[in-house]
Amino acid sequence: MQDDRTILKAVEVTKDFPIEGGILPVLKGVNLDVHKGEILAIAGKSGVGKSTLLHILGMLDVPSSGSVVYDGSDLAKLSTAGRAEVRSRHFGFIFQFYHLLPEFNAIENVLMPAMIGTGMLKWFAVRGAMRKRARMLLEKAGLGERLRHRPSQLSGGERQRVAIARALMNEPKILFCDEPTGNLDSKTSAEIVEMIWGLNRESGLTTIIVTHDESIAKKATRTARMVDGKMVQQSSG
Template sequence: MSAQPILKVQRLTKTYRTAAGPLTVLHEVSFELEAGASLAVVGPSGSGKTTLLGLCAGLDGATTGSVALAGEALEPLNEDGRARVRNEHVGFVFQNFQLIPTLTARENVLVPLELRGEGGREAEAQALLTRVGLGERGDHYPVQLSGGEQQRVALARAFINRPKILFCDEPTGNLDAETAHAMVELIFGLNRERGTTLVLVTHDPELAKLCGRVLRLRGGAVVA
């Protein structure tokens, strides 16, 4: 008997109401992902990649279709319920880092635990900062860090709650080539070490090739 997929997406559709009428940005997308697998979501701008990521992570609700994350269906849940599932199972790395400017690097890493009401894990946060090469920068604020360093803080933050699945939205999009290469090595290295499932949206074909599977979108639909 096969293990339950960590992510199961069935006929997922997202339609927005606009002044010009309904706009469907995602149309009946289906796929499954096993625990520990890696998936790249690729396609031209406007093909629905980031929308798909948000629906899979429970950041938004679908118009029709279903998402099961770590065995839990997201459709019946309200916003608080989806937030609980995210806090329990999900890590995020965004293109724009999304660090809190008034918190130090270490405090930013600890934010997901604060949201869960968990304290006393400063040593783990420091260990993660060391793992991403920022062991000496824990007391620095985001403004004192380069873009690449901020993205590494964001990666450490994503792993602090030991997520079952990591969602990355263009994680190297704002980084120079050398820094991007280092970031990719960290993402896949932590992914292997911790057995985390990886779903990443990227325009970079070389980055997509590193994933076990590639999902290609065009016009909101899966084409390959």
């Protein structure tokens, strides 16, 4: 039965990676429901498969078996183009090491998902409006004075705020965060956490956050805990 609070669901998801001399089973039958409007933390020790699971939930990778259901549709049944469309229009991503494009400045990095989502033909008609939105998102992130800085000219916290603005560019339904504060000092970390939680408070943005930081997991609506490729516990708070 599909719970109507559920926006994204993993059903018996496994992932094996080919390695020299065999395969490495990393996810061993993960079941997980993500509810609309919640912040779900995925916690667990290094190497248990948290990032692998997040990548599969966000369609950056495919499961070896099992399925991922988004808004009632089995993602495996979509074409590659259909999956790319869902990923680019419905999902936003934030990573530990920001993954900004070094050759482009802040506003160009934020515009990138819009450009990819719109396609070249339509881009010229909408780019003015998109630039306005990118600027608004950067200003909201406190980077109004940094629009033309390249990533190498920004601090870690500023880079992550650019990455958050970029993740929001296409108005995602789900924000996927993989250790978004893992590379930051505690003060900057707290600012980034506040920004992510603020988005959830203001617009009810559904957020999945992989973290090994217990203080972040504690703030989440629910925490799903992984051990050795499996979910062992899901709890509130």
